Amino acid sequence: METIRLLLAIAANNKWEVHHLDVKSVFLHGDLKEELDTTLKSLDFKKCALEQAIYTKTSKDSTLLIGVYVDDLIITGTPKKEIDKFKAQMEEKFEMSDSRIISLLLG
Template sequence: MYGIDYQETFAPVAKMNTVRILLSLAAKYNWHLEQLYVKNAFLHGDLEEEIIMEIPPDFKEKSKSNKVCKLKKALYGLKQSPRAWFGRFSKFMLLNGYRQSQGDHTLFFKHSDSGGVTILLVYVDDIILTGNNEEEKASLRKNLTKEFDIKELGRLKYFLGIEVAHSSKGIFISQQKYIKDLLRETGKLACKLAPAPVEPNLKLGEAKEDPDVDKGAYQRLVGKLIYLSHTRPDIAFAVSMIS
């Protein structure tokens, strides 16, 4: 609503602590971690409001009219799209007998009568599927494919900038690739290590001319560094398989 929350955007994102706990459980109980991807996720959302959109420029020039479009489905660019998509996905999971975690609404789980458990974690359009009920996991994959455009990516290898390596000793995660990509993007890949972030005994003075700064690039860099500081567990994080 204008003046209240019109500039806000809702997006379903899993908490990093939830991701770590899920990886820990998979390592401890030797669960298979699978990754799924929802193609064009936001296009699957159902709109509750009446949304009117101007005709795209190319079509407007051809039609030469003052008509507008009434949307029947969510589109990328709409602030309602992320919430509409997550609302439909949550409804689908609940109808299939899953419960939604109150600690992290992007986590869904289902217990079977035989004592098995199936867990699904969604981060916008990326999904982690794990648990010890293989029959239920196969059924869920089948139902998801019928309802949405799903791509199965196999064993979990890369999620939210985190590399996941599987071995007989456990599950090892690191952000080496994320850090290298960040250094490559900023042109710092060939830089040498330094014990301090600033040159010792550096004297700072008033700049005669302020250099031009790309505000957007600076904000993206700061955001990535903040994300890295929140998610990197001492650069590499290992979850030992305890049995």
């Protein structure tokens, strides 16, 4: 939960939207954690050295932060088109539920 609070605090401070993706059929994907890690790294995300559940991708024009909790992805950053692009890439790899902008998170 501390990781989620950290992501929400960063997003609030920067006035970024926060999105949520949920991987469907998690048990059919075998070791999801390993698959997500490999997929995120193939999309040029770097695992945060201080918080293993956060992945980052930065460029001159964009910043994306991804929080991974079991089969849930919390996405924030800017610009929105980069968030949409990331979500489309993930939906190509996994069957996902897109909750759009996050309004509720159970934990």
